[in-house]
Amino acid sequence: TFDVPSKAHIQNVADEYVVNMTAAVSAVPSMRRGRNDCIILTGSSGSLGVNLLVQMIEDDGIGRIYALSRKPKGISLKEKHTNAFRKAGLDETALKSNKIVFLSSDLALPDFGIDSNILAEVRFHLTFCIQRE
Secondary structure: OOOOOOHHHHHHHHHHHHHHHHHHHHHOHHHOOOOOEEEEEEOOOOHHHHHHHHHHHHOOOEEEEEEEEOOOOOOOHHHHHHHHHHHHOOOHHHHHOOOEEEEEOOOOOHHHHOOHHHHHHHHHHOOEEEEOO
């Protein structure tokens, strides 16, 4: 059987992930974070992804978050994330942030299945890519 991790455990993993990311970035002078970082987060509607997303929304040093997620059936990406926030017990009003750009993607497709104009914008602004494993 599979034990479902508790919300506290998922939050601890998210906290550790963000702390480790910040420490790794700070250790490399050429990668020091600015005040307007642009980040791609894959798996943004999963258990770990929503916890990372809420922390990134609250981070004043992050100006844009491209939240990549598989296209849901019958609902919008924002609704998918709202449902995931509710399930995780997170404040869904954070999803109203103008920092977030929801992108439907398929990591198995060339260019993740993202429109070439949007992909060009992402490539121009990107400073970090965080992919859950």
